[in-house]
Amino acid sequence: MKVLMLGWEFPPIINGGLGIACLGMGKALSKHVDLSFILPKVDPNFVVDRVHLTGLDHLPLGQVRRITEELAAPSETLYETFAEVDRIEADLLPYGAERETKGRSEIAVPRSKPTTVPPTRAAAAQVRYATESLPAFAAGELYGDDVHEKVTAFAKASAILADSREFDVIHVHDWMTFPAGVAIKQRTGKPLVVHVHSLSYDRAGPDSRGWIYDVEKSGMEAADLVIPVSKYTGTIVTGHYGIDPAKVVPIHNGAEPVEPYRTKKAFPEKLVLFLGRLTSQKGPEFFLEIAAKVLKKDRNVRFVMAGTGEKLKPLIEYGAYHDVGDRFHFTGFLNKQKVNELLSMTDVYCMPSVSEPFGLSALEAAQYGIPAVISKQSGVAEVLTRALQADYWDVDLMAQHIVTLLTDEDEYQRAVDASLEDQKNCTWEAAAERILEAYDSHLSLCTLG
Amino acid sequence: MPDLCIYFQAHQPNRLKPYSFFDIGRDPFYEADDLNRDILNKVSDKCYIPATKLLLDLIERHPEFRVAFSLSGVFIEQAEHHRPDVIELFQKLVATGNVELIAETYYHSLCFRHSGKEFARQVQLHVEKLQSVFGVERPRVFRHTELIYFNELAHFVEALGFEGMLAEGVPALLDGRTANGLYRSPNVRTLKTLTRNCQLSDDIAFRFGNPHWPEHPLTAQKYAKWIAREPGEVVNVFIDYETIGEHKWEETGIFDFWSQMPAAMSDAGVNFATPSAVLDNCEVLGTYDVHAPTSWADTAKDLSAWKGNTMQSEATKKILTLEAKVKAINDPDLLHQWSKMQTSDHFYYMCTKGDADGEVHSYFTPYPSPYEGYMYFMNALSDLQIRVDRLSEARP
Numbered sequence: 041m042k043v044l045m046l047g048w049e050f051p052p053i054i055n056g057g058l059g060i061a062c063l064g065m066g067k068a069l070s071k072h073v074d075l076s077f078i079l080p081k082v083d084p085n086f087v088v089d090r091v092h093l094t095g096l097d098h099l100p101l102g103q104v105r106r107i108t109e110e111l112a113a114p115s116e117t118l119y120e121t122f123a124e125v126d127r128i129e130a131d132l133l134p135y136g137a138e139r140e141t142k143g144r145s146e147i148a149v150p151r152s153k154p155t156t157v158p159p160t161r162a163a164a165a166q167v168r169y170a171t172e173s174l175p176a177f178a179a180g181e182l183y184g185d186d187v188h189e190k191v192t193a194f195a196k197a198s199a200i201l202a203d204s205r206e207f208d209v210i211h212v213h214d215w216m217t218f219p220a221g222v223a224i225k226q227r228t229g230k231p232l233v234v235h236v237h238s239l240s241y242d243r244a245g246p247d248s249r250g251w252i253y254d255v256e257k258s259g260m261e262a263a264d265l266v267i268p269v270s271k272y273t274g275t276i277v278t279g280h281y282g283i284d285p286a287k288v289v290p291i292h293n294g295a296e297p298v299e300p301y302r303t304k305k306a307f308p309e310k311l312v313l314f315l316g317r318l319t320s321q322k323g324p325e326f327f328l329e330i331a332a333k334v335l336k337k338d339r340n341v342r343f344v345m346a347g348t349g350e351k352l353k354p355l356i357e358y359g360a361y362h363d364v365g366d367r368f369h370f371t372g373f374l375n376k377q378k379v380n381e382l383l384s385m386t387d388v389y390c391m392p393s394v395s396e397p398f399g400l401s402a403l404e405a406a407q408y409g410i411p412a413v414i415s416k417q418s419g420v421a422e423v424l425t426r427a428l429q430a431d432y433w434d435v436d437l438m439a440q441h442i443v444t445l446l447t448d449e450d451e452y453q454r455a456v457d458a459s460l461e462d463q464k465n466c467t468w469e470a471a472a473e474r475i476l477e478a479y480d481s482h483l484s485l486c487t488l489g
Numbered sequence: 490m491p492d493l494c495i496y497f498q499a500h501q502p503n504r505l506k507p508y509s510f511f512d513i514g515r516d517p518f519y520e521a522d523d524l525n526r527d528i529l530n531k532v533s534d535k536c537y538i539p540a541t542k543l544l545l546d547l548i549e550r551h552p553e554f555r556v557a558f559s560l561s562g563v564f565i566e567q568a569e570h571h572r573p574d575v576i577e578l579f580q581k582l583v584a585t586g587n588v589e590l591i592a593e594t595y596y597h598s599l600c601f602r603h604s605g606k607e608f609a610r611q612v613q614l615h616v617e618k619l620q621s622v623f624g625v626e627r628p629r630v631f632r633h634t635e636l637i638y639f640n641e642l643a644h645f646v647e648a649l650g651f652e653g654m655l656a657e658g659v660p661a662l663l664d665g666r667t668a669n670g671l672y673r674s675p676n677v678r679t680l681k682t683l684t685r686n687c688q689l690s691d692d693i694a695f696r697f698g699n700p701h702w703p704e705h706p707l708t709a710q711k712y713a714k715w716i717a718r719e720p721g722e723v724v725n726v727f728i729d730y731e732t733i734g735e736h737k738w739e740e741t742g743i744f745d746f747w748s749q750m751p752a753a754m755s756d757a758g759v760n761f762a763t764p765s766a767v768l769d770n771c772e773v774l775g776t777y778d779v780h781a782p783t784s785w786a787d788t789a790k791d792l793s794a795w796k797g798n799t800m801q802s803e804a805t806k807k808i809l810t811l812e813a814k815v816k817a818i819n820d821p822d823l824l825h826q827w828s829k830m831q832t833s834d835h836f837y838y839m840c841t842k843g844d845a846d847g848e849v850h851s852y853f854t855p856y857p858s859p860y861e862g863y864m865y866f867m868n869a870l871s872d873l874q875i876r877v878d879r880l881s882e883a884r885p
Contacts, residue, residue, distance in 0.1 A: 306514025306515040307514035307871075353858075353860050356800065356860045356864065360798075360799035360800040363803055365807070365863070365867040366870055369864075369867070369868060370864055371509065371511075381511070
């Protein structure tokens with residue numbers, strides 16, 4: 041069986057968790073099926089065994105010419121309707137990634153290389169050639185802030201590329217690739233699987249409506265199978281987006297196994313960690329309030345907020361207002377090595393996300409044997425079932441949970457054992473098998489023969 | 490015809506390095522040594538050396554020329570370490586007898602409100618430093634960091650034995666009276682206050698060299714005319730020494746301006762006076778009643794440059810609350826390190842004001858934004874707290 045996946049991020053060009061998930065899932069699935077990816081950008085030096093990667097920024101010249109010619113011909117496909125929706129806010133970066141601001145500020149540097157970094161000169165020339173006929177690309181920056189144009193261009197080019205591919209299933213990841221998936225389904229009649237890693241609901245709340253919402257909804261409606269990364273996200277898919285529950289199959293993400301280690305802290309206090317982008321979705325203000333409450337009861341705790349985002353500066357001032365600046369530390373953006381160093385000395389992980397489709401970081405913390413206090417509004421709460429949970433807004437209960445873990449040694453040990461055990465079941469191999477089962481049951485394809 | 494009383498402030502802080510969370514408990518050194526050395530070298534080459542040579546030359550050619558200086562303790566220390574040539578020039582300058590040294594807090598700090606005892610210690614430390622480096626008598630006049638002044642402080646300074654104190658002449662508090670003279674806080678007996686003429690001081694400190702200023706270019710002759718037609722017995726022009734050559738580069742003509750100053754004043758009939766001479770010769774004009782602290786910083790002329798936001802309030806409070814613990818440990822190095830973190834510049838860098846004030850703050854800050862300034866300070870402070878606690882526990 042052959043699976044064609046469409047993704048938006050893929051290591052090493054990543055912004056949030058999407059690229060990591062695509063890699064983990066791809067590696068595990070490739071043991072069972074023929075797997076290829078079409079992506080807007082790839083790093084040609086990054087090779088994955090048995091996974092064929094195609095980047096629109098690294099197309100063979102012959103294909104570029106062919107795509108250009110086909111795009112020049114008139115067509116009436118779905119994605120053209122998206123191209124007409126041209127006046128939307130310029131702030132539609134995927135996952136609300138903050139734009140790089142001017143200056144030498146280390147706290148303004150984005151988490152990682154965003155997908156919108158300019159391609160190399162050669163690659164830019166190629167892609168510009170490939171999309172020459174599109175008026176939206178005739179002038180201006182190719183990789184500017186106009187995500188909708190990139191999404192449309194990606195849809196058109198992927199659809200043409202797909203014509204010459206053999207595959208049984210189209211499997212697409214998040215809204216940026218939905219129009220492409222729908223277009224390919226229309227052209228080929230192959231079944232469409234949409235994988236939901238994150239929704240505009242998570243980033244903007246229940247009031248979110250607009251172009252991205254429309255893309256998400258129409259993509260899920262056109263799909264034969266919708267795979268949200270958790271039951272929590274599944275309820276949003278069926279509730280907020282009104283998708284038929286019969287075709288919604290939640291499948292939890294896996295976590296790449298790590299080699300956890302412990303470092304001795306250089307200070308006597310216990311350490312409570314928050315790790316993530318400093319955006320409303322992740323609930324950093326709640327973490328600060330939780331910290332202030334815990335510190336009122338126990339001064340022998342340090343809190344670390346690792347990551348950066350548009351909330352960083354207000355959060356720093358809010359911390360000073362709460363008078364916790366000598367116990368509550370901001371690190372700014374940290375690379376993987378520093379994150380691991382931090383995990384190796386962390387006592388409690390706290391994830392008070394307002395809406396978290398999955399929450400891989402809590403699972404990664406569990407791999408380090410760190411008990412987590414997590415919000416009920418998260419997918420990972422379904423996996424780490426014995427982790428202490430509270431509603432994201434219930435800072436009193438969150439604080440109480442943290443104090444319990446920090447003061448009750450038996451309770452702490454139970455939580456460590458439980459999280460180590462819970463995370464064991466969370467592998468990409470298990471996720472891949474469930475994906476194949478869902479293909480079988482919902483797409484009438486025999487994959488597990 | 491008033492006299493002209495010129496006073497220069499020279500100061501360099503010990504800026505902190507980007508001290509991260511990961512350094513806490515591991516790295517007991519907080520200062521950006523290379524950066525501090527480089528800045529001192531740069532300012533020495535642009536200002537301290539050429540300006541001091543110029544003043545020496547002017548005093549030789551115009552024996553009536555007088556100026557006053559306050560050199561912060563941390564500045565003297567840095568210069569002794571990295572630029573002994575700067576110290577030598579200042580020693581020569583003081584030896585001319587035409588230069589009066591003024592006392593301040595050694596660490597250029599803001600501790601008075603928190604602890605009179607710590608304030609007095611730092612003043613004494615500064616006085617001793619001046620005596621040992623320059624061989625002078627105990628200064629008669631005091632100035633607090635960035636000309637901070639208020640009644641309660643004036644009273645305290647009087648009790649420390651000073652006869653005069655410098656203050657910003659805040660127009661609203663002078664209430665129509667001239668700044669050109671001596672005043673007295675209502676709660677002191679003998680201490681006299683020299684009020685800074687903001688207009689004429691800022692003509693040099695801020696407006697000099699600005700082509701958009703209608704009075705540009707300002708010549709020494711024009712300036713002397715302005716001084717000569719001022720009311721009062723003495724015009725107090727108090728500015729940063731770094732104005733000469735550093736805040737105002739040589740290209741602005743600032744060196745020419747100063748080199749012509751003594752002759753221009755003498756042509757206009759203006760005499761020079763040191764602060765002590767003003768105390769001895771001028772009359773107290775009236776009461777200068779300052780309840781809330783004033784300073785020469787920012788347009789607000791209050792403490793908001795250092796205590797205007799929550800980050801600054803928290804940082805100033807938390808460094809000062811360590812006093813009892815630090816002093817109980819009785820380790821001179823630790824005490825010195827803690828004291829250096831009281832230097833007002835650390836809090837100045839955390840200021841989030843915008844507009845013209847914000848521009849001045851960002852001119853001085855070594856950090857990309859006030860938030861880094863706060864983060865690094867608080868991380869270093871956390872380390873200091875841990876060390877203090879460990880040393881306290883280790884004590885019998």
